[in-house]
Structure formats: C-alpha cells, structure tokens
Amino acid sequence: MVTQEDRHEPIDVAMVPEVVVQRLPLYVRVLGQFASAGIEVISSEQLGAQLQMTPAQIRKDLSYFGRFGKQGRGYDVGNLAARLRSILGLDERWNAVLIGMGRLGRAVASYPGFEPEGFRIVAAFDADERLVGHQVGSLRVQQLSELPETVSTRDIKIGIVTVPAAYAQDVINELVRSGVKAILNYAPIAPSVPPDVRVQGVDPVMALQSMTFYLKD
Amino acid sequence: MVTQEDRHEPIDVAMVPEVVVQRLPLYVRVLGQFASAGIEVISSEQLGAQLQMTPAQIRKDLSYFGRFGKQGRGYDVGNLAARLRSILGLDERWNAVLIGMGRLGRAVASYPGFEPEGFRIVAAFDADERLVGHQVGSLRVQQLSELPETVSTRDIKIGIVTVPAAYAQDVINELVRSGVKAILNYAPIAPSVPPDVRVQGVDPVMALQSMTFYLKD
Numbered sequence: 001m002v003t004q005e006d007r008h009e010p011i012d013v014a015m016v017p018e019v020v021v022q023r024l025p026l027y028v029r030v031l032g033q034f035a036s037a038g039i040e041v042i043s044s045e046q047l048g049a050q051l052q053m054t055p056a057q058i059r060k061d062l063s064y065f066g067r068f069g070k071q072g073r074g075y076d077v078g079n080l081a082a083r084l085r086s087i088l089g090l091d092e093r094w095n096a097v098l099i100g101m102g103r104l105g106r107a108v109a110s111y112p113g114f115e116p117e118g119f120r121i122v123a124a125f126d127a128d129e130r131l132v133g134h135q136v137g138s139l140r141v142q143q144l145s146e147l148p149e150t151v152s153t154r155d156i157k158i159g160i161v162t163v164p165a166a167y168a169q170d171v172i173n174e175l176v177r178s179g180v181k182a183i184l185n186y187a188p189i190a191p192s193v194p195p196d197v198r199v200q201g202v203d204p205v206m207a208l209q210s211m212t213f214y215l216k217d
Numbered sequence: 218m219v220t221q222e223d224r225h226e227p228i229d230v231a232m233v234p235e236v237v238v239q240r241l242p243l244y245v246r247v248l249g250q251f252a253s254a255g256i257e258v259i260s261s262e263q264l265g266a267q268l269q270m271t272p273a274q275i276r277k278d279l280s281y282f283g284r285f286g287k288q289g290r291g292y293d294v295g296n297l298a299a300r301l302r303s304i305l306g307l308d309e310r311w312n313a314v315l316i317g318m319g320r321l322g323r324a325v326a327s328y329p330g331f332e333p334e335g336f337r338i339v340a341a342f343d344a345d346e347r348l349v350g351h352q353v354g355s356l357r358v359q360q361l362s363e364l365p366e367t368v369s370t371r372d373i374k375i376g377i378v379t380v381p382a383a384y385a386q387d388v389i390n391e392l393v394r395s396g397v398k399a400i401l402n403y404a405p406i407a408p409s410v411p412p413d414v415r416v417q418g419v420d421p422v423m424a425l426q427s428m429t430f431y432l433k434d
Contacts, residue, residue, distance in 0.1 A: 013430070013431065016430075019236065021427055021430045021431075022427040024426075024427065024430070025422075025423045025426035025427050026407050026423065028426070029405065029406070029407050029423070030407045033406065033407070049409075050407060050409060051407065052412075087430065088426055088427075088429055088430050089429035089430060089432060089433040090426060090429065092429070092433070094425070094429060094432070096425075107324050108421070111421070113405065113421070113422050114421070114422060114425075117422050117425075117426070119422065119425050157432050158425065158428070158432075160421075181431070181432055182425070182428035182429070182431065182432055184421060184424055184425055184428075188246065188330065189246065189250065190243050190246050190247045190250070190267060190268065192266075192267060195269075198428045198431050200424035200425070200427060200428055201424075202419060202420075202421045202424055203419075204325070204328070204330070204331070204377075204401060204419045205242075205330050205331060205334050205336065206242045206243065206246070207401055207417035207418075207419055208311070208313075208331075208334075208336050208375065208399070208401055208417070209241075209242035209245070209305055209307060209334070210238055210239040210241065210242050210305075210417060211375070211399035211401075211415040211417055212305055212306035212307065212309070212311060212399070213230070213233075213238045213241070213304065213305050213306060214230065214238075214398070214399065214415050215306060215311070215374050215375075215398055215399055216306040216309070
C-alpha cells in the first residue's frame with residue numbers, strides 16, 4: 001500500500017492533538033466517498049471543501065502521520081484511506097460491553113452499524129435483577145458483579161454506557177476499575193475518568209445545543 | 218442574574234471559534250451538576266478537572282463571552298450557567314423537523330430527551346409513500362414535497378436526518394433549500410452544506426473510531 005512517495009515514521013501518539021485524532025474518522029469516511037465515486041487522486045483543496053476546512057489545516061493534520069502524496073499532485077485516495085484506517089486501528093476487531101439494557105440499551109444492541117466497522121458487542125449488563133438472565137438478540141443480560149471477569153476473559157477494551165444519567169458515573173467507575181480504556185457514553189453527563197481513559201459522548205441534545213448559538217436572531 | 222462583577226459586551230458570533238461553541242453545552246451540563254450538588258462557587262481548576270481541560274483553557278473559552286466572576290474568587294455557578302444558557306439560546310424553544318421515519322427515525326421521534334431541553338419535533342417526513350399518512354406518536358408522516366411549506370409556516374429552524382446514507386445528502390439539500398440552518402445528521406456521511414448552515418453528526422461508530430487510535434498496543 002505504501003508507495004515510493006510516502007514516508008512514515010513511527011507515530012508518537014502523545015504528540016498528536018486529540019482534535020486531530022477526532023477528525024481522522026471523518027477523513028476516512030470522506031475518502032471512502034471519493035473512492036466510491038471513482039476518484040483516485042484528490043487535492044487538499046478538494047478534501048478541505050468536503051470537510052469544511054482550509055487546505056492548510058488538512059496538510060497540517062496529515063503531517064502528524066507522515067508524508068502523503070507528492071507535492072502538487074494531490075493524495076492517492078486509496079492509499080491515504082488505508083493508511084488512516086491502519087493508524088486508527090480500524091482494521092482490527094474490537095470487543096465491547098454494553099451496560100444498561102433499558103429501551104436505549106436494546107436499541108444500541110440492535111444497531112446494525114457497529115459490526116461492519118469492526119465493533120462487536122459481546123456482553124450486556126444491567127443493575128436491574130429483573131432484566132438479568134433475559135436474552136436480547138444474541139446477548140444474555142448479566143449482573144454487574146460479573147463485569148470485571150467478563151472484561152478480562154473476553155478481551156473487552158470498550159464500554160458502552162446506556163444507563164440513566166443518575167447511574168452513569170458509577171457505571172463508568174466500574175468500567176474503569178475493570179480495565180476498560182475507551183467509553184462510549186450515551187448518558188447526558190460529563191463523566192470524570194482517569195487521564196488514560198477516553199470518553200466520547202453520543203448525545204443528540206448536546207449536538208443541538210451547540211448549533212442554536214448560531215440560530216439566535 | 219448579572220452581578221456587579223460581571224461585564225458583558227455584545228458577542229461577535231463570528232469571533233468565537235466553533236470548537237469553543239461546541240464545548241459550551243458541556244460547560245452548562247457540568248455547571249448543572251455542580252449546582253445539583255449544592256456547590257455555588259467554583260474555580261477554573263475545578264471546572265477544568267471535570268472537563269479534562271487546563272484552567273487556562275477554561276478562562277480563555279469564557280473570555281469570549283465577557284468577564285465572569287472576580288479575580289481569585291471563582292465563578293458563581295448559577296450565574297455562569299444562566300449566562301451560558303442565554304448565549305447558547307437554550308432558554309428558547311426550537312421547532313425541528315424529522316426526515317426518515319424508519320426504525321431509527323421512530324426511535325428518535327420517541328426520544329424523551331429533546332422536549333425538556335426546548336427542542337420539539339413538530340413534523341415528520343418520509344420519501345416512502347407507504348409510510349406517508351401514518352401516525353407516529355403525535356406526528357403524522359408527511360410527503361417530502363410538503364417540506365418547504367411546513368418549514369416556513371411552522372417556524373422550523375432545525376432538521377433531523379435519519380434516512381439511510383445513500384439518501385442523506387439529497388435530503389440535506391432539501392432541508393437547506395427549505396431554509397433550515399441547523400441539521401442534526403444521524404446518517405453516516407460527511408455532508409456538504411453552504412457556509413451559513415451548521416451540521417452536527419450523531420454517529421456512535423465515528424465516536425468509537427476516534428478512540429481506537431489510543432487503544433492500539
């Protein structure tokens with residue numbers, strides 16, 4: 001995949017700004033759209049137009065990960081996408097645990113978008129004894145006391161939290177104690193975690209709230 | 218609400234970095250958590266610890282919106298929260314339209330988190346003739362040709378897109394043509410919109426993909 005024009009040093013994770021890392025999945029997606037349209041080479045101008053960024057920002061973002069493409073010729077779409085996928089670990093399979101099996105948890109459990117992208121929910125938990133033992137799709141709801149053992153024996157790196165706000169911090173603490181390093185949080189709280197644990201919120205209300213700033217007359 | 222220590226000039230929207238605006242809802246949420254815990258005054262250190270930011274970043278973010286609190290005394294939690302809510306337009310009511318009434322759209326329509334925060338889905342659309350006319354909760358599914366008139370007569374500023382990826386850009390174009398200025402996009406694409414239109418994606422896969430970078434061995 002690596003052509004003569006590309007030079008890649010090992011990446012120093014700590015040197016890459018988090019905001020750049022958070023943009024990379026969007027790059028991957030946009031590059032996939034270009035590839036589907038049969039476009040093989042793109043300029044930073046074209047990428048920038050699609051991502052609402054300046055060409056200079058695009059070049060700066062990508063510079064953290066090596067040299068891509070040839071001066072003045074643009075980026076090889078397939079090559080850049082493959083390299084970014086590898087950098088993000090998207091070619092690997094990731095096991096996840098889901099905590100909170102109410103309506104939201106069950107919707108998340110049946111979401112068809114995770115599996116094709118390499119994310120697999122392999123265990124489900126709930127604090128409510130009445131839900132424990134129930135089958136949700138291919139998952140049997142377990143009790144929370146079994147969390148640490150399940151995380152370690154099933155090689156689980158990701159926790160998905162779909163409990164009500166009032167319980168979310170406690171559940172996240174449990175996940176952290178069990179060794180989970182990445183948490184997808186659907187609960188409407190801003191949780192505290194140690195510095196080596198990542199949290200991403202999936203929160204439609206917060207997304208709306210960041211846009212109304214621009215809607216006011 | 219404005220105390221003697223606070224000075225607020227009119228805010229120049231174009232001067233505020235978008236990343237700062239996107240953090241404000243999180244500030245509001247964290248301040249709400251402090252208030253619920255009975256905490257009336259907080260330092261930028263305490264806010265920063267909760268938001269995983271440095272105190273200097275906190276002070277810089279807030280400096281775009283005026284002077285808050287008194288040097289060395291910290292921020293008045295209630296006062297700061299009220300001011301940020303007003304800046305974000307969170308005290309207003311916002312009408313939204315939902316497009317795509319498949320499984321995801323119906324789940325979004327019944328999501329209980331929007332209404333208490335001032336967001337109200339007042340109309341629903343689908344391109345599938347078989348769904349048009351059906352009742353989903355309090356909404357009657359309309360055909361897409363009625364979108365422009367509904368947007369203008371019902372004072373709709375926000376569009377929520379829950380159609381499959383292949384149709385999302387077309388639907389977003391329709392929303393833009395109808396005058397919608399803020400779009401909450403659940404479809405896994407990076408859509409193109411004019412510069413005066415905001416888009417926020419709600420995409421759990423993309424959130425996961427931005428964390429696996431840190432999980433790789």
